[in-house]
Amino acid sequence: MDSDPSFYQLVWEVAKLIPYGRVTSYGAIAKALGSAQSSRMVGWAMNAAHPIPEIPAHRVVNRNGLLTGKKHFTTPDTMQQLLESEGVKVVDDRVVDFSRLFWDPLELLR
Numbered sequence: 001m002d003s004d005p006s007f008y009q010l011v012w013e014v015a016k017l018i019p020y021g022r023v024t025s026y027g028a029i030a031k032a033l034g035s036a037q038s039s040r041m042v043g044w045a046m047n048a049a050h051p052i053p054e055i056p057a058h059r060v061v062n063r064n065g066l067l068t069g070k071k072h073f074t075t076p077d078t079m080q081q082l083l084e085s086e087g088v089k090v091v092d093d094r095v096v097d098f099s100r101l102f103w104d105p106l107e108l109l110r
Contacts, residue, residue: 007038011045012052014105018059021086022103023095025063032105039063047072058082065098 014029026042049055058079062068070079080090089096
């Protein structure tokens, strides 16, 4: 990362830290970056990350565990398939046991 990274690059760096089999939210990433009101921009950054394979955009969901970004993947089922390949159960476009699987990026700062 260069010395003056864009917001998208910062979002992507946080997203790369999401552990396999865990999920986080757009808002949690925004808050970790000190920009709690920027959840929507985090969503835009995740949408722009799809061509970059090392960024696990499928691990970022909304604050209720819903797969709101699924329409931006190659097919509407891709996001769910990627999560399920990591052992994350999804029912009706929602991560099952979201609170247990939620990863808070602020944990890195504690």
